[in-house]
Amino acid sequence: MDSVLTQVLLPVALGIVMLGLGLTLSVADFRRVLVFPRAVLVALVCQMLVLPLVCLGIVLAFDLPPFLAVGMLLLAASPGGTTANLYSHLFGGNVALNVTLTAVNSVLAVFTLPVVVNLALGYFVRDADQIGLQFDKVVQVFAIVLVPVAVGMLVRSRAPAFAExxxxxxxIFSVVVLVLVIAGAILKERDNIAGYFAVAGAAALAFNLVSLAVGYYAPTLAGVGRSESVAAAMEIGIHNGTLAIVIATTLLHNTEMAVPAAVYSLIMFFTAAGFGYLVRSRATRAI
Known part of the structure; x- marks a missing residue:
């Protein structure tokens, strides 16, 4: 993957994707935390605390190589995205809750993602201080995540019809970008990609299935309604793989770290659809 792609095109593309996210958000989406306090709290605890620990356990169980292990934890620390809203709508989830979780997660991830990544680098990689997310790179994360979202929200507030x-x-552009990013990551590591997929594929699939299950059953056990549980499952199970890939290739300059996110992004659409169908079928039989 050449430097023009990793240093210029990918950050610009991700900025446009995050701008699109901002076009779907408003200040009311953050205030809606008060409408779903229990669901939001449970989902955030799962996203910020449970999933990184679960991911660490999976990484150790599958004995992943150091950079693939860090890439998995980078993925675990990445927030959900607008795709989760679509899947939630398709399978009877509370889309308003999805929008709220996406908004809150995107803000919190700016602070939690560097912590998780640096801890993972310190645990798995020697000389991690030289490649970690130092302050200047954290500022870049802030710039590529929150600034475009804020601009999108401003556009929506001033020109709602245009934003719609x-x-x-x-x-559509987001899907195209995701495909191109994954293709770029695969092309760069084409000589090693079969081995990477063989090693990281099972771990990514396991993490995806556990994420969906935790996202659904943790809120259910906490007494949250079914539609809110479906929303949480999609938000927690569908990570922003594009963000993880851009951080790996652009800020950490390591394509190998991007492989788990690329693999995850390929499989999550199918597993999320299967999980949503299963949950909806069980709910229908229970009526």
Whole structure:
């Protein structure tokens, strides 16, 4: 993957994707935390604390090589995205809760993601101080995540009709970007990709399935309604793989770290659909 792609095109593409996310958000989405306090709290605890620990356990159980292990934890620390909203809608989830969780997670991830990544680098990689997310790189994470979201929210507040028209094209662009990013990561590591997929594929699949299960059953056990549990499952089970890939290739300059996110992004659409169908079928039989 050449430097122009990793240093210029990928950050710009991710900025546009995050701008599209901002076009779907408003200040009311943050205030909605008060409407779903229990669901939001449970989902955030799962996203910020439970999933990184679960991911660490999976990484150790599968004995992943150091950089693939860090890439898995980078993925675990990445927030959800607008795709979760679509899946939640398809399978009877509370989309308003999804939007709220996406908004809150995107803000919190700016602070929690560098912590998780640096801890993972310190545990798995020697000389981690030289490649970690230092302050200047944390500022870059802030710039590529929150600044475009803020601009998108500003556009929506000033020109809601324009923002609504742009949601579809930006969503399509997001899918195209994801495909190109994954293709770029695969092309860069084409000589090693079969081995990476063989090693990281099972771990990524296990983490995906556990994420969906935790996202659904933790809120259910906490007494949260079914539609809110479905929303939490999709938010927690569908990570922003594009963000993880961009951070790995652009800020950490390591394509190998991007492989777990690329693998995860390929499989999550199918597993999330299967999980949503299973949950909806069980709910229908219970009626």
């Amino acid at each position: 028209r742009m949601r579809g094209p930006v969503r």
